[in-house]
Amino acid sequence: MELQIIQNKIFEIRGQRIILDFDLAELYEVETRALKQAVKRNINRFPSDFMFELTKNEWQEVITICDNLPQTVKFSPALPFAFSEQGVAMLSSVLRSQKAIDINISIMRAFVALRQYALGYAELNRKLEDFMIETNMQFSDIYQALTELASKKEEESKPRKRIGFNVQNKE
DSSP states (O other), X not given: OOHHHHHTTEEEETTEEEEEXXXXXXXXXXXXXXXXXHHHHXXXXXXXXXXXXXXXHHHHHHXXXXXXXXXXXXXXXXXXXXEOHHHHHHHHHHSXXXXXXXXXXXXXXXXXXXXXXXHHHHHHHHHHHHHHHHHHHHHHHHHHHHHHHHHXXXXXXXXXXXXXXXXXOOO
């Protein structure tokens, strides 16, 4: 399965990267209702850091942000479950089909790719900040040198008092 498709289904809610139940059901090729029933039958396998139900406000925010949600999902009265990376891994023990295993492997790879991207972004951001600090220091040095040169030029352009014997013309 293409990682990009899975990565587009990963959201950040409550500071966690999650995949919503209807997206997982689509990937696993099962009904959302069946996936939720399997989870509820094995609820002790899904602590709050593995899976949680969205609040109405969170769900409205997701609907507002995501314009590619299916219409049937947008107007469903049931609030979706959100599964973290660990929750998705736990789903493989609940849904025992070969399809679930294959999809879980792809999803784990997508989470890893996102994590690597985030680490790379953080490293790039740190290098950019270091560069900006160094560049600012260099510009500060250049500005100081230019200021000193300008003040020397100003001193040189002032009329100087002649040194030596001055003869005044008497006419």
